[in-house]
Amino acid sequence: MEPIRNKILDCKRIVIKIGTSSLMLADGSVNYQTIDRLAYVLTVLRNQGKEIVLVSSGAIGVGLNRLNLPHRPKSIPEQQAVASVGQAELMNLYTRFFSHYNQIVGQILMTLDIVQFPESRRNAVNAFEQLLKMGIIPIVNENDAVSVEELDHQTKFGDNDRLSATVAEIISADLLIMLSDVPGFYDKNPTTNPDAVLFHTLHAVTDKEMALAGGNGSKFGTGGMATKLKAAKRILKNKQQMVLTQAADPTVLFDILAGKEIGTYFVKEDK
């Protein structure tokens, strides 16, 4: 174990975010293997006494697949319809895979205004707390079917990297683990630069790091590396911890929680 990762061993409340690029295969079909492994690993962790919240993207990706559409449609109402179909299908998949391991899941669909109004924020937190108390794994996404960019009433997070940092913040999670399609954050985009070098640990996210982050690699996702770094910045500001790594084999979560040097670890420096 890396001494610097000692603090991970004490993490009890953990938010795990999985991106579209990890839930869908390159041909646009659903990656059942990842969903099944994820259901298995998260159930084991919960049975070990961890409090687990899953933030899952994929409404649009799964919806496109279900509706046999090759690309995200251009108009917003069409995207809302795709997300509506996809979110239901995504939860259906999670419910079925988690039930193999006898684990109950619940769905929480968020909009930005919920966290901005103190009373609705408290009500959202109550829902998380109650689900966790009941041993249920909340599965969170943005409410894409109804939240659309508006001028004077903001309801849209826009990307699930931001949403996952927000969820970690409001429920005071100890750790956010982001599962993506790259092993971590590199000094340049590793998908197009084979010589890119991985950052193992970062204590701050400054303009220097932001300048190294490029856009997204998959055709269905929205975030890219920039939104992950912004989320990490917020996590560090809240004195929480974050690990960014690859979702290909979700059993990697066991190694991360055992303190092994996996992915990029964002943690405030002990002074």
Ligand SMILES: Nc1ncnc2c1ncn2[C@@H]1O[C@H](COP(=O)(O)OP(=O)(O)O)[C@@H](O)[C@H]1O
């Ligand atoms: N400096 C960087 N380090 C790692 N990945 C990067 C970097 N810059 C850009 N990327 C891209 O970010 C992608 C991950 O973002 P995204 O496709 O939005 O994933 P997700 O669906 O998991 O949110 C990677 O596939 C990679 O192409």
Ligand SMILES: N[C@@H](CCC(=O)OP(=O)(O)O)C(=O)O
């Ligand atoms: N809420 C959207 C995903 C938004 C998003 O940030 O996607 P990703 O970059 O794949 O995490 C959906 O479920 O399709």
